[in-house]
Amino acid sequence: MNKNGKKTSQLHAYTQIRDKILNGEYEGGTKLTEVNLAESMGISRTPVREAIRRLEQEGLIKNKKVFKPTETDMRYLFEMRILIESYSAKKAARYMIDEQISQLRDCVHQAKTSTDTEEIIYQNKRFHDLIVKESRNPLMIENVEHMQAIIYLFSRAVVSHKRPFLVEEHEQICQAIADHNPEKAGDLMKAHLEADLEFALNIVT
Amino acid sequence: MNKNGKKTSQLHAYTQIRDKILNGEYEGGTKLTEVNLAESMGISRTPVREAIRRLEQEGLIKNKKVFKPTETDMRYLFEMRILIESYSAKKAARYMIDEQISQLRDCVHQAKTSTDTEEIIYQNKRFHDLIVKESRNPLMIENVEHMQAIIYLFSRAVVSHKRPFLVEEHEQICQAIADHNPEKAGDLMKAHLEADLEFALNIVT
DNA sequence: TGATATAAAAATGTATACAAAATCGCCATT
DNA sequence: AATGGCGATTTTGTATACATTTTTATATCA
Numbered sequence: 359m360n361k362n363g364k365k366t367s368q369l370h371a372y373t374q375i376r377d378k379i380l381n382g383e384y385e386g387g388t389k390l391t392e393v394n395l396a397e398s399m400g401i402s403r404t405p406v407r408e409a410i411r412r413l414e415q416e417g418l419i420k421n422k423k424v425f426k427p428t429e430t431d432m433r434y435l436f437e438m439r440i441l442i443e444s445y446s447a448k449k450a451a452r453y454m455i456d457e458q459i460s461q462l463r464d465c466v467h468q469a470k471t472s473t474d475t476e477e478i479i480y481q482n483k484r485f486h487d488l489i490v491k492e493s494r495n496p497l498m499i500e501n502v503e504h505m506q507a508i509i510y511l512f513s514r515a516v517v518s519h520k521r522p523f524l525v526e527e528h529e530q531i532c533q534a535i536a537d538h539n540p541e542k543a544g545d546l547m548k549a550h551l552e553a554d555l556e557f558a559l560n561i562v563t
Numbered sequence: 564m565n566k567n568g569k570k571t572s573q574l575h576a577y578t579q580i581r582d583k584i585l586n587g588e589y590e591g592g593t594k595l596t597e598v599n600l601a602e603s604m605g606i607s608r609t610p611v612r613e614a615i616r617r618l619e620q621e622g623l624i625k626n627k628k629v630f631k632p633t634e635t636d637m638r639y640l641f642e643m644r645i646l647i648e649s650y651s652a653k654k655a656a657r658y659m660i661d662e663q664i665s666q667l668r669d670c671v672h673q674a675k676t677s678t679d680t681e682e683i684i685y686q687n688k689r690f691h692d693l694i695v696k697e698s699r700n701p702l703m704i705e706n707v708e709h710m711q712a713i714i715y716l717f718s719r720a721v722v723s724h725k726r727p728f729l730v731e732e733h734e735q736i737c738q739a740i741a742d743h744n745p746e747k748a749g750d751l752m753k754a755h756l757e758a759d760l761e762f763a764l765n766i767v768t
Numbered sequence: 769t770g771a772t773a774t775a776a777a778a779a780t781g782t783a784t785a786c787a788a789a790a791t792c793g794c795c796a797t798t
Numbered sequence: 799a800a801t802g803g804c805g806a807t808t809t810t811g812t813a814t815a816c817a818t819t820t821t822t823a824t825a826t827c828a
Contacts, residue, residue: 366781391809402783407810408616415620422809438702445646497643501706571811596779607813612780627779 368405371395375409379418380510386426390419416504418511427512429559435505436555440548442498443490447531447547450492451540459536462488466528478520485528489535489547512558521557573610576600580614584623585715591631595624621709623716632717634764640710641760647703648695648756649749655697656740656748664741667693671733680723690733694740694752717763726762 365373375395378384396406413419427435454462462485469481483506490502527550534543570578580600583589601611618624632640659667667690674686688711695707732755739748 368781393809403810404782404784408613411613411616412620415617434700434702437700438706441646441650441703495639495642497639501643573811598779608780609812609814613811 366405367401368408371399371401371405371409372412374399376413376418376507379413379424380507384424386424388424390422390424417508425508425511427508432509432512432555432559435509436551439502439505439509440551442493442502443486443551444544444547446490446493446498447535447543448540449494450489451535451538451543453494454492454535458488458492459532462532462535466525466532469525469528475520482524482528485532489531512562519561521554523553527553571610572606573613576604576606576610576614577617579604580611581618581623581712584618584629585712587716589629591629593629595627595629622713630713630716632713637714637717637760637764640713641756644707644710644714645753645756647698647707648691649752651695651698651703652736652740652748652752653745654699655694656743656745658699659697659740663693663697664737667737667740671730671737674730674733680725683725684723687729687733690737694736717767724766726759728758732758 375390384390390410392403392406392410395410396403399406410419410422418425465481465485465488469478469485472478472481486502486506490499493499527546531543531546531550534546580595589595595615597608597611597615600615601608604611615624615627623630670686670690670693674683674690677683677686691707691711695704698704732751736748736751736755739751
């Protein structure tokens with residue numbers, strides 16, 4: 359955004375391509391060429407190039423193709439995610455203030471009672487975001503954000519296959535945090551993400 | 564590199580700018596303009612732009628200025644680094660094979676006996692790299708690489724101020740790994756990096 | 769004085785043309 | 799049928815011109 363609230367073409371290209379990737383509008387592995395993208399968006403190659411570069415660095419594009427993570431990629435990603443998120447859960451259990459805890463409770467409650475899949479997905483994501491935020495470390499927060507994009511890319515199919523116990527596990531984690539029990543919160547988070555990974559891998563493969 | 568072994572201008576620009584930043588050839592906070600850089604390297608703005616973008620994403624440049632980390636930035640960075648490196652140390656203590664362990668011993672030995680500052684610095688870096696490699700997770704390895712660049716930027720002054728007990732601490736970590744004692748290795752690594760951070764902050768500020 | 773407007777300069781953003789490289793398809797050869 | 803050129807085509811890389819935005823300097827007025 360510049361001072362008049364207009365986006366630059368580059369940013370526009372970036373968000374548009376990113377959204378398309380995340381919405382699965384390209385078959386996994388589709389080749390993205392600068393000219394096609396530029397023409398389809400009515401802009402020149404220059405800003406498109408920069409958008410692609412950025413998406414490459416974020417891991418959504420790999421040598422001009424929409425990144426299609428392998429099982430191994432996902433295991434690496436989750437190993438990292440577990441490290442950061444269980445650490446965050448521990449910190450949350452130590453320092454999270456009541457207002458935040460009730461937000462966390464709210465996520466669980468909404469996800470439990472709602473029947474709208476989109477809403478449930480959103481609340482589950484919000485749950486994790488709230489906890490990662492408690493790392494209070496911008497690097498960690500940003501890192502998880504990037505990973506979530508890739509994970510989402512992989513498991514778009516999965517989210518709708520409501521995994522059993524998902525909400526129950528969130529509930530337990532929430533309780534451990536409310537009880538200020540860092541070890542338990544961290545362990546539960548780890549187990550939770552491990553289960554998530556295995557479930558996703560089973561569905562997809 | 565293309566197939567003939569020639570670098571693209573872009574890559575050339577990237578490495579050259581990066582090296583200059585890391586060698587402290589710009590005062591902290593110097594403004595980098597595309598035109599200046601392009602002219603000084605005899606190429607056009609286009610490849611320079613991309614190089615800058617990349618360095619921005621890696622954190623060495625922040626709004627066109629050479630990034631000058633604050634104390635807070637360094638604390639965030641080290642928090643992340645401690646998380647990954649102590650995790651790696653634990654894994655190293657579990658799985659590192661003898662050949663690697665003797666390499667680790669070699670690092671410590673070289674650093675202990677050498678009188679050449681450059682050599683000592685190199686061996687100390689090698690020590691950490693060997694351990695991080697034992698995470699066997701490319702994401703973690705890459706992440707630490709990026710952070711090391713920024714840390715180096717911050718503490719170029721520090722490395723020559725040989726910190727007391729640095730090598731001794733490496734020795735202890737090495738021993739814990741050789742003893743296959745994950746908890747100890749992890750804890751020692753954490754303490755080691757915390758000491759590193761505090762030492763660096765004291766020198767610089 | 770100092771706050772603000774504004775013209776000039778500098779820097780970044782974008783389009784486009786041309787260069788270099790990678791890719792593809794076809795044919796010849798074994 | 800597989801292999802290895804080789805030209806044609808596509809795609810990416812670079813330079814350059816022009817547009818837009820941001821910054822700087824200067825002048826004006828309360």
